[in-house]
Amino acid sequence: MSRRLASTASIFVALLLVGTAGARPGRDSGTRTLRIPRPAMVAADGSTAAVATGCGPRVYWLYAWTPVRRSVVSMAPSHQRKCYFESTGDGVWEHGIAGKRIAWVAFTGGNLRQSWLVTATIGKPRSTTTLTGPLDRVTGNGVGDWVGNVHGDRSLLVFNTWSLCDPLDPANSCPKGTPRGDLHIYDEKVWRIVGRRKRLVLASSDEATVLSVASGRILLRRADGSLELRRADGSLIRSYAFRPGKVRGAVLDASELVVLDRGERLTWRVFDPLTGAERQSLPAPPRAVALDVERGLLVYSLGKVVHVLRLADGREKTYVASVILLESTVEGGAPLVQAQLEPSGLFYSYRVGSEGRVRFVPSRQIGLVVSLGGKGS
Numbered sequence: 001m002s003r004r005l006a007s008t009a010s011i012f013v014a015l016l017l018v019g020t021a022g023a024r025p026g027r028d029s030g031t032r033t034l035r036i037p038r039p040a041m042v043a044a045d046g047s048t049a050a051v052a053t054g055c056g057p058r059v060y061w062l063y064a065w066t067p068v069r070r071s072v073v074s075m076a077p078s079h080q081r082k083c084y085f086e087s088t089g090d091g092v093w094e095h096g097i098a099g100k101r102i103a104w105v106a107f108t109g110g111n112l113r114q115s116w117l118v119t120a121t122i123g124k125p126r127s128t129t130t131l132t133g134p135l136d137r138v139t140g141n142g143v144g145d146w147v148g149n150v151h152g153d154r155s156l157l158v159f160n161t162w163s164l165c166d167p168l169d170p171a172n173s174c175p176k177g178t179p180r181g182d183l184h185i186y187d188e189k190v191w192r193i194v195g196r197r198k199r200l201v202l203a204s205s206d207e208a209t210v211l212s213v214a215s216g217r218i219l220l221r222r223a224d225g226s227l228e229l230r231r232a233d234g235s236l237i238r239s240y241a242f243r244p245g246k247v248r249g250a251v252l253d254a255s256e257l258v259v260l261d262r263g264e265r266l267t268w269r270v271f272d273p274l275t276g277a278e279r280q281s282l283p284a285p286p287r288a289v290a291l292d293v294e295r296g297l298l299v300y301s302l303g304k305v306v307h308v309l310r311l312a313d314g315r316e317k318t319y320v321a322s323v324i325l326l327e328s329t330v331e332g333g334a335p336l337v338q339a340q341l342e343p344s345g346l347f348y349s350y351r352v353g354s355e356g357r358v359r360f361v362p363s364r365q366i367g368l369v370v371s372l373g374g375k376g377s
Contacts, residue, residue: 030345030362032067040356042349044340045097045152048122049347050075051358052092052104062092062104064122067360068344075102075125096159098152103131103159103193105148113139117147117159119193129196132161141166142183143173149210156213156232158201162188175205185209190218192232201234212252217273219252227259229273238276249290251298256311258298260290268298270311282314294341297368301337306348308341310368317368319348319361 038053038061048066062075093115095104100122107115114134120127137144142164149160165174165184178184190202190210202208207223217237220228225244229237229252240259248260257271266284271277285302292299298309306319339348345362 029365030068030360031365032070032360034063034065034067034072034358034360036061036063036356036358038354038356039351040338040349040358041092041094042338042340042347042358043096043150043152044342044347045099045154046342047344048097048100049340049358049360050095050097050102050104051349051356052095053356062095062102064097064102064125065358068362073122073125075104075120075122094148094150096150096152096157098157098193099154101152101157101193103150103152103157105150105159109139111139113137115147117150117198119157119196131191131193131198135161137164143169151210151213151218153214154216156216156218157193158210158213158218159191159193160188160208160210161191162186162207162209185223190220190234201232202230211250214252215254217252219250219257221247221250227257229257237273240271240276251290251293253293253295255295256293256298258290258293258311260284260288260300268309268311280311282309282311291339292341294343297341297366299339299341299346301339304337304350306337306339306346308346308366308368315368317366319346319359 034051036051036053041052043050047068048064051063051065053061064073064075090108093105093107095102101119103117103119105115105117107113114136116130116134117132118128118130132147135145135147137146143166145163147159147161151158162185165186167174167178167180167184174184175186185207186205188204188206188208189200190208191198192201207221209221210218211221212219216232218230218232220230222228225242225246227240227242227247227250231237246262248262250259252273257273259269261267261269266286268282268284269278270280272279287302289301291301296311298311300307304320308317337348337350339346343363345360346366347358347360349356349358
């Protein structure tokens with residue numbers, strides 16, 4: 001890990017390529033496993049996953065992995081691979097993918113942390129564009145300026161910028177009239193990435209957090225706890241009334257909006273995004289984390305287990321990371337296991353000791369919904 005950058009990169013690219021060969025010759029199940037040197041975050045669109053890690057000694061990693069073609073493309077250019085503050089680390093805060101374009105939030109710093117959003121295409125991974133200048137925040141309490149909530153689907157790739165203040169701080173930077181209490185989100189904007197440019201979709205004086213995108217629609221959480229479904233141009237489709245703190249998570253696709261609701265008991269509530277009608281509700285296990293939904297299948301994590309739930313009847317399949325999982329070191333406290341479901345199949349990530357793994361399971365092996373195996377983008 002302490003060798004020169006070029007040597008390190010070539011070693012681990014080789015490791016990545018070896019790691020995709022998950023099945024024995026002659027009995028190819030289509031399942032692939034990607035091995036990487038650090039715990040990984042995963043985002044997916046169509047048949048490709050964007051895999052990012054935190055900072056290792058002197059380097060971090062960001063790859064585009066297409067398991068059906070056994071293809072791995074390195075997305076991090078050489079000038080962005082160094083870790084300048086090894087005591088706290090540089091790395092990728094979060095990322096998203098839409099078609100062939102990937103966007104990621106890079107961060108660096110110590111007590112004062114800086115972050116910025118970078119984008120590039122898989123076809124030209126070294127031709128990067130930085131879309132936000134360095135935004136500063138205090139590492140301890142998070143007060144300052146942020147960029148994040150990167151979500152993509154097909155041609156739609158969006159992110160947020162916002163500011164966070166502490167009303168009880170003597171050097172209070174909150175807008176006038178902010179009630180004294182918890183940390184407060186203000187001046188939140190929703191941006192869409194179009195080519196190498198960002199385009200403003202929505203500007204809000206308070207919270208307008210992007211939770212999910214699908215089929216040209218954007219799902220937002222507002223300061224009053226409600227959810228909003230908006231078009232790619234920012235125009236409002238409809239609102240869903242929820243009290244503050246009651247939405248534990250929400251995911252969207254073309255045919256379902258699934259909300260993890262902290263009501264009298266934890267419940268999956270399924271809405272039709274076209275009509276707004278609530279179609280059904282299912283009990284959710286405590287500590288469940290909603291991760292994705294795709295054509296009638298909900299993916300959530302529970303500890304080190306990935307659950308694929310068929311919403312129509314509650315039938316499940318589970319995928320266990322059969323390793324000892326350590327505490328999460330991903331910036332922002334991301335789940336120990338992450339998962340994304342696409343028409344091509346299921347991608348999920350986990351860790352083995354200090355290393356990372358991403359596994360791909362083809363849709364035909366999931367077997368819960370026939371339509372899931374449709375054409376991917």
